[in-house]
Amino acid sequence: MVEPAASGRVVALLANFCWVELDSPGPGHTTRLLCTRRTRLGKSGLQICTGDWVELEGIDWAAGRAAVGTLLPRQSLLERPAVANVSRVVVVAALAEPELDPLQLTRFLLTAEATGQPVELVLSKADLPEPAAVEQWCERARAWGYQPVAFSTATGLGLDALRERLSQPGLAVLCGPSGVGKSSLLNALRPELELRVGEVSGRLQRGRHTTRHVELFPIAPAALVADSPGFNRPALPSDPAALALLFPELRQQLAATSCRFSNCLHQGDPGCAIAPGWDREALYRQCLADLLDEAAREEKRSSTGPGLRQRGSRLEPRLDPRLRQESRRRQRQQAHGDEQPGDELLGDEPIEELSPPDPAD
Numbered sequence: 001m002v003e004p005a006a007s008g009r010v011v012a013l014l015a016n017f018c019w020v021e022l023d024s025p026g027p028g029h030t031t032r033l034l035c036t037r038r039t040r041l042g043k044s045g046l047q048i049c050t051g052d053w054v055e056l057e058g059i060d061w062a063a064g065r066a067a068v069g070t071l072l073p074r075q076s077l078l079e080r081p082a083v084a085n086v087s088r089v090v091v092v093a094a095l096a097e098p099e100l101d102p103l104q105l106t107r108f109l110l111t112a113e114a115t116g117q118p119v120e121l122v123l124s125k126a127d128l129p130e131p132a133a134v135e136q137w138c139e140r141a142r143a144w145g146y147q148p149v150a151f152s153t154a155t156g157l158g159l160d161a162l163r164e165r166l167s168q169p170g171l172a173v174l175c176g177p178s179g180v181g182k183s184s185l186l187n188a189l190r191p192e193l194e195l196r197v198g199e200v201s202g203r204l205q206r207g208r209h210t211t212r213h214v215e216l217f218p219i220a221p222a223a224l225v226a227d228s229p230g231f232n233r234p235a236l237p238s239d240p241a242a243l244a245l246l247f248p249e250l251r252q253q254l255a256a257t258s259c260r261f262s263n264c265l266h267q268g269d270p271g272c273a274i275a276p277g278w279d280r281e282a283l284y285r286q287c288l289a290d291l292l293d294e295a296a297r298e299e300k301r302s303s304t305g306p307g308l309r310q311r312g313s314r315l316e317p318r319l320d321p322r323l324r325q326e327s328r329r330r331q332r333q334q335a336h337g338d339e340q341p342g343d344e345l346l347g348d349e350p351i352e353e354l355s356p357p358d359p360a361d
């Protein structure tokens with residue numbers, strides 16, 4: 001008997017297997033298969049991401065198992081959280097608990113903009129600050145070029161507007177720091193999901209990395225929403241010249257007028273088309289400085305050879321970033337003694353994410 005072919009979409013990726021939602025149900029109305037990855041994919045250097053379209057082989061319908069045979073070409077990719085074939089990126093920032101950090105928010109917006117897909121900004125926990133403060137933030141975000149929605153899962157404010165936005169066909173990814181209420185939002189829109197949510201805690205009212213992997217959920221016909229693990233410090237693009245185009249307020253101006261020099265970094269040099277005094281100017285400059293700093297460090301690192309790093313005038317072995325993170329955390333614990341029991345198991349990052357941990361986090 002010829003084995004029936006099947007194709008589908010990766011809706012969740014765990015340590016070394018993934019769930020694939022089938023394009024059309026198989027025997028026994030099977031809609032999902034638990035799949036392993038063939039080594040071929042590994043050797044070609046391709047990593048499967050949540051959101052990928054795949055073809056399956058070696059299907060065992062009775063056991064509900066198969067293997068991913070082919071990874072179909074991607075239309076778009078969000079680097080972190082790693083999600084493929086994204087139609088929209090929805091950046092979630094809390095208006096309070098944790099306090100809204102404009103630099104962190106900007107970094108999230110930049111990663112989202114780097115996909116080339118439409119980006120939306122939603123502001124959670126609108127029940128906590130004074131209404132005037134909520135409106136102030138919305139106005140500020142509008143000046144950046146976004147149409148923000150302030151919402152609260154506690155009062156229901158803004159939820160109808162969000163339901164409508166998230167019900168547009170395609171895949172929308174919720175991303176943002178831990179504890180801002182991404183999973184709470186999905187629960188509010190679809191209570192039967194019963195996603196785990198976690199308290200924010202500590203002096204900085206940080207989240208506890210409750211969601212551990214990206215997962216896609218249907219929210220309306222043809223509309224999927226991805227919940228994702230929160231993290232603190234999204235990476236910046238590696239090309240300084242690309243940075244400005246990830247700021248919608250600059251992109252708009254640069255489309256209308258260009259600077260005298262094509263490699264202008266828009267820092268108030270003569271002939272620059274960007275007039276100084278714009279709201280995110282300091283944030284742009286901070287990102288530019290961080291990016292150049294990271295590039296310089298990277299250069300130094302690669303010139304010292306593999307496995308070594310420069311420390312003052314000495315070269316020393318480079319630690320695996322995960323080990324370094326762990327030991328840093330331990331030092332902090334010893335210094336402050338204010339961590340919760342079990343924190344040492346959590347680290348700063350979710351362990352099941354595809355992307356490598358950011359050592360700067």
Ligand SMILES: Nc1nc2c(ncn2[C@@H]2O[C@H](COP(=O)(O)OP(=O)(O)OP(=O)(O)O)[C@@H](O)[C@H]2O)c(=O)[nH]1
Pocket residue numbers: 124125126127128151152153154155177178179180181182183184185196197198199200207208209210211212228229230231
């Ligand atoms: N006051 C208030 N608290 C909220 C609201 N939405 C969520 N919370 C609380 O915020 C905390 C964190 O919520 P989660 O949904 O787990 O946050 P998350 O963004 O999914 O966090 P990670 O999974 O760790 O990335 C929980 O204690 C929620 O009850 C809101 O609208 N208002």
Ligand SMILES: [Mg+2]
Pocket residue numbers: 182183184196197210211227228229230
């Ligand atoms: Mg969550």
Ligand SMILES: [Zn+2]
Pocket residue numbers: 259264265266267271272273274
């Ligand atoms: Zn310029």
